[in-house]
Amino acid sequence: MILRAKRIDLLQTRPLNKQQQENSKLNVAELIDEKQILKSYPRRIVLEITNACNLKCVMCGRNATNFTITHFDLADLKKIEEALNNAEEVTLFGWGEPTIHPKFIEILEYLDKFPVRKYFVTNGTLLHKIKEAIFKYKVDIIAISIDGACATTNNRIRRGSDFDKVMDNISEIVKEREKRGVNYPYMNFVFTAMASNYGEIPDMVRLTYKIGIEEVKYVYLTVFSKDMLHETLWGEQDEIKKFFDEAAKLAKELGVKIKLPHIQGQDEAGDKLHKDCFVGWRDFFFGSDGYVRSCQSTSKKLFHIDKYNSFMEMWNSIEMQDFREKVNSEKTMPHECTQCYQSSHASWNRREAFIQLGQRFAPEWERKK
Numbered sequence: 001m002i003l004r005a006k007r008i009d010l011l012q013t014r015p016l017n018k019q020q021q022e023n024s025k026l027n028v029a030e031l032i033d034e035k036q037i038l039k040s041y042p043r044r045i046v047l048e049i050t051n052a053c054n055l056k057c058v059m060c061g062r063n064a065t066n067f068t069i070t071h072f073d074l075a076d077l078k079k080i081e082e083a084l085n086n087a088e089e090v091t092l093f094g095w096g097e098p099t100i101h102p103k104f105i106e107i108l109e110y111l112d113k114f115p116v117r118k119y120f121v122t123n124g125t126l127l128h129k130i131k132e133a134i135f136k137y138k139v140d141i142i143a144i145s146i147d148g149a150c151a152t153t154n155n156r157i158r159r160g161s162d163f164d165k166v167m168d169n170i171s172e173i174v175k176e177r178e179k180r181g182v183n184y185p186y187m188n189f190v191f192t193a194m195a196s197n198y199g200e201i202p203d204m205v206r207l208t209y210k211i212g213i214e215e216v217k218y219v220y221l222t223v224f225s226k227d228m229l230h231e232t233l234w235g236e237q238d239e240i241k242k243f244f245d246e247a248a249k250l251a252k253e254l255g256v257k258i259k260l261p262h263i264q265g266q267d268e269a270g271d272k273l274h275k276d277c278f279v280g281w282r283d284f285f286f287g288s289d290g291y292v293r294s295c296q297s298t299s300k301k302l303f304h305i306d307k308y309n310s311f312m313e314m315w316n317s318i319e320m321q322d323f324r325e326k327v328n329s330e331k332t333m334p335h336e337c338t339q340c341y342q343s344s345h346a347s348w349n350r351r352e353a354f355i356q357l358g359q360r361f362a363p364e365w366e367r368k369k
Contacts, residue, residue, distance in 0.1 A: 008278055010044060010088055013140045013186050017115050023086040031281035036321040041086035042284040045116075047072060048094025048296060050101045051288045055123055055160040057147070059192060059231065061224040061362050062095065070288040071101055076305055077110055083284065083311050084114040092120035094288060094296050095362060099126040108137040117141065121190070125161055127169035134185060135176060142185045143217070144170060147192050149203035157197065167211060174212040188215035188257075193240070194231040201243040202250050209254040216251075217259035218244075220348065222341040223355045234354035237264035262348045269347035273330055274340035280324040284315065287363065294323050297342035299360040300334050336360065
């Protein structure tokens with residue numbers, strides 16, 4: 001099955017309760033009507049629980065900026081608690097590796113008190129340490145970043161990773177869910193396609209099938225520093241299409257779900273700076289430094305969470321209203337949005353989605369004193 005990056009809908013892995021269904025229905029209606037003040041809660045809450053990482057991937061924007069390590073304060077979860085009873089999903093995702101947060105398991109335990117789906121994005125290196133918690137607290141979705149279908153390629157790109165150990169970690173989770181007779185966690189690979197690994201795009205489908213997980217997702221590399229320019233796929237659309245077509249055919253034969261970005265020149269965004277953005281309506285992004293941003297792919301901080309007394313005050317703050325009003329207008333959208341490289345909203349017809357030299361692509365991480 002060929003998919004595209006998430007649009008308005010979220011992956012449904014289990015039924016929503018009535019309260020969630022009603023909130024989601026209202027949220028979609030308010031999004032379509034482009035309301036600036038919302039009665040609905042967000043359908044997805046994204047928590048960047050740390051900006052620290054245990055790897056030094058060659059292409060990561062972390063290599064092109066300086067920052068202070070910050071960890072999400074669990075006490076701040078109380079400030080979003082009312083939203084957790086209405087949202088569909090909480091995603092632990094941002095600029096760091098969530099599983100290295102010293103209280104990662106405690107966060108899963110806390111979230112398990114609410115009806116939300118639990119989803120995290122990981123490099124897979126520490127999955128063996130949290131396997132029991134994954135099942136105890138019913139983690140719904142895990143996305144594992146892998147940038148090569150073999151150890152040689154992956155370990156060169158994802159410096160500090162051990163491909164074979166990561167595969168063993170995933171295999172153990174697959175075995176455990178079969179042993180328990182459960183259908184969670186839903187797992188997928190996320191593969192960053194670049195000049196030195198795109199030849200392995202079809203092989204990633206074979207790996208997905210072999211290891212027994214559900215899906216492989218491909219994203220393009222966004223280059224943040226000059227020393228990675230040789231890895232960009234900007235201008236290589238004809239060659240990339242061959243490998244995408246081969247991977248899609250193979251996925252159909254093997255029954256693997258495959259998620260592909262648009263080919264350069266064929267993106268539905270056309271001449272727009274980015275696809276119509278919905279994150280200001282559907283998602284609430286909370287950074288590890290205590291600041292709210294519109295999404296993980298912007299440097300622009302909207303406000304510190306201490307500025308407002310309740311979740312709805314934050315959700316309908318002047319800053320959020322202003323963002324909703326301006327984000328889809330090319331005349332008024334924030335500068336960072338004109339350079340969008342977020343996988344669901346970027347226009348892959350534009351060079352700026354592939355190359356971000358000289359741009360403020362990430363925030364200056366700091367916690368309020």
